Amino acid sequence: MDLRYNYSRVPPKRVHEMPGWCIPLGYATTAVVLGLTLPRIEARWFPHSTSGMSPAAAMALYSSVATGMITLTGIVFSLAFLMVQFSASAYSPRLVLWMSRDPLVSHAIGTFTATFLYSIAALAWVDRQGSGKVPFLSAWLTVALLFASVSLFVGLIQSLSRLQISSVLAFTGDFGRRTIDVLYPPLKTASVSVCPAEFWCQPVMQTLVYHGAPRAIQALDIAALIALAERVDGVIEMLSSVGDTLVESTPVLRVYGSRKVVAERELLNAVRTGGQRTFEQDPKYSIQLIVDIAIRALSPAVNDPATAVQALDQIQDLLLRLGRRDLEMREIRNGAGCLRLVVAVPSWDDFINLALSEIRSNGAKSIPVMRRMRALLSDLVDALPEQRRLALRSQQRRLDDTIVKSFENIEDQLEASEEDREGLGQTRRRHTGNRSS
DSSP states (O other): OOGGGTGGGSOOOOOOOOOTTHHHHHHHHHHHHHHHHHHHHHHHHOTTOBOSOOHHHHHHHHHHHHHHHHHHHHHHHHHHHHHHHHHHHHTOGGGHHHHHTOHHHHHHHHHHHHHHHHHHHHHTTTTGGGOOOOBHHHHHHHHHHHHHHHHHHHHHHHHGGGGSHHHHHHHHHHHHHHHHHHHOOBOOOSOOOOOOHHHHHSOEEEEEEOOSSOEEEEEEOHHHHHHHHHHTTOEEEESSOTTOEEOTTOEEEEEESOSSOOOHHHHHHTEEEESSOOSTTOHHHHHHHHHHHHHHHTSTTTOOHHHHHHHHHHHHHHHHHHHTBOOSOEEEEOTTSOEEEEEOOOOHHHHHHHHHHHHHHHTTTOHHHHHHHHHHHHHHHHHSOGGGHHHHHHHHHHHHHHHHHHOOSHHHHHHHTSOOTTSSSOOOOOEETTEEO
């Protein structure tokens, strides 16, 4: 199967992310430039244009705005710190990066800083040289910045609602859903693609080994890798997958049967790495974050099985979508049908184990979690094609064994073995023929 359909739909780009402090710095620089130039432009070209405010009123306004903005900036910084700290302790440290990247926080701090600096600069032009005038544009720009600051502050307060567990889980699950839609084509057949025998018979001409500090593979530039393989008339096999962490001397890829050596720099440029995993080509990352939230909720220190049940809602949706997609290892061919690239993607069993094993282990003594997992597996068995059911039935057997080992009381075992989408809510009645059980 040709994977260019999915991987190449959104080719990765070398993104040089702007540090968070650059946004407030840009606002501050703009405010200083406007504060130094705008009053001069008004004084030169519009000498008779005034705001209508008295110098005393303007000085009181500018002073109050400048003082208030410093206080408001401190509050916003505290809110940003609270969001990062809360998400790290309550959910997962891996969520801190995505919570802290909210552009609203950076733009709010930048706007507050710009309002403060511009108010100070405008204050210097009130009653300049005893003229008794207050520049028109400077006065109304200060008022506009004040309204913008208040609006952003209200938006920041509203954004705190995203710290609710349902919002955090939906936020994380949405990344996974988008990745699945882009990355994997629909499941059409039950066949598994296997690389042709001639691929394995070709000599290994080149092996790329990573050197440097640990870095995570964030995305593969499939089009670039195919182009490199075509240029040397060879086949590239990825030895490391998206989401893997590269450490010193980790094999990254091999080049088979090529006529000449490919520059290592060109190969490395086609493998984007970074300090942390991303969602772009890695649906495992979304599932891992949701699992992190669930097992943290099941820890003795938190003991919140309801959160784990909510996490399983998102996991069921992601597994349902994955189960209807083609996930297996595939070879990627060029337009002429020649094999050029081999990549390994997680199998259905890999996704199932990642999504359920840790939660089953950590929630073994939680009746609501066991009941929710029973319902989840039954729903997936009913909804997915036959080729996905073997792994699901294996998970059902493992879940049954966990329930038997975790609960000595027979009645507890029976209660934990019921199917219930709410954990402890409405028990589902299964129908077999004319009898319900």
